[in-house]
Amino acid sequence: MTTQSILGNTRRADISFSPNGKIDIASCIVKALGMEKGDVIDIMVDGGEYYLYVSIHASVVFGRHEAQCYPTQNGSRHFRTYCRRLCTAILQATGNERACFAAGEMVEVNGRKAIPIITCKNLRHD
Structure with missing residues (x-):
């Protein structure tokens, strides 16, 4: 008899991309980037x-913007946005239909705080 783990990989994703444009961002990324409601x-x-980064902070945003983030629920530290262009670019680049990735530690890239997205392993559980 062969044994097999039911759970397998138990690592939870920090960011997920769906083909409909939905991007879910875990609280660890929100906290690391200092994100606020309405950031782009x-x-x-x-x-x-x-690298994921805040391109426009809510304090200077006027009007509606693509990839503007909001808490998933009132008071939640998990954020969500919809941006089909970002999702399509990531999904095509990684060869996935839907993807859930871990994130690295905050770094500075081109003078901006950014979070590396670890795209080499899709953590999606079906």
Whole structure:
């Protein structure tokens, strides 16, 4: 008889991308980047590495913007946004239909606080 783990990988994702444009961001990323309700995110690519960063802070945002983040529930520290362009770019680059990734420690890239997205392993559990 062969034994097999039911759970397998128990690492939870820090950020997830769906084909409909939904991006869920875990509280650890929100805290590390000092995100606030209404911040606009973007992803930069540097040498094949992907970095999530706040492109426009809520304090200077006027009007509606693509990839503007809001808490998933009132008072929640998990954020969500919808941006099909970001999702499509990440999903195509990584070859996934839907993806959940871990994040690295906060770094500075081009003078901005950024979080590396570890795209080499999709943590999606089906």
